[in-house]
Amino acid sequence: MSIWWSLHLRREAASVPLARRLLLGTMETAGVDPDVCYDLSVALSEACANAVEHGGDATPGASEAYRVTAYLDGEKCRIEVADSGPGFARPPDPRPARPDVEHGRGLCLIRELADHVHIGARPGRCGTVVSFDKILKWKKDPSLLTA
Template structure:
């Protein structure tokens, strides 16, 4: 079974737990491993919290969720300026402490299999999170012959 939905949300702190709960319910309904559900929901929370914190005067944002048997793909779209991960990394190593900014980016990178940022021609910013739902095949030890 596949589940897909898109929600338009106000740029407000109350929107984050709402969309987090929707995503969690969909993943649990599909019987995704609890640890994988937690990782996806935490990455989504961070992406949405970044919108709420940095979107500026924009009044809404959109979350698109698509889940199939193999992958959960989430796209968070907002009208803010977005960020350039390379600039964030270089700023942290230049004149700022790494503790000041960038933890959320590193957290999302650690939690998902693919993280990308894109600026659309219409001025919207997209953060895409992808996470495999099936565990990679287990390693086997082979007896040397």
């Protein structure tokens, strides 16, 4: 089975749960194991929250949106969150955030919840793309197959 979708969302906090619910609904309908659904939905929420917080700049006319794309293809799910912010001057530090800080845990969480993570610049543009994937496990009785 192959399913994919892409959303163009405003950089607003309200967009994060929308993307999360769409991903959860897609995976649950396709019959993905609930634990995998949860892991990927948390990782997506963190990536979207980063795009909302850091994914733009103060330049007039700059994009106030970001894009989320999800691919469920065979045994793997890949998610990409792309923004038009300033990007990273250097690759993000893979070390965990200090426990006494409130911010800086999102990328660490994504790395823990996904099987493979790539964080890089948007080709030919400003911004960042966070992509991650996870091998899927399936429920025994997916609703998509019984509908």
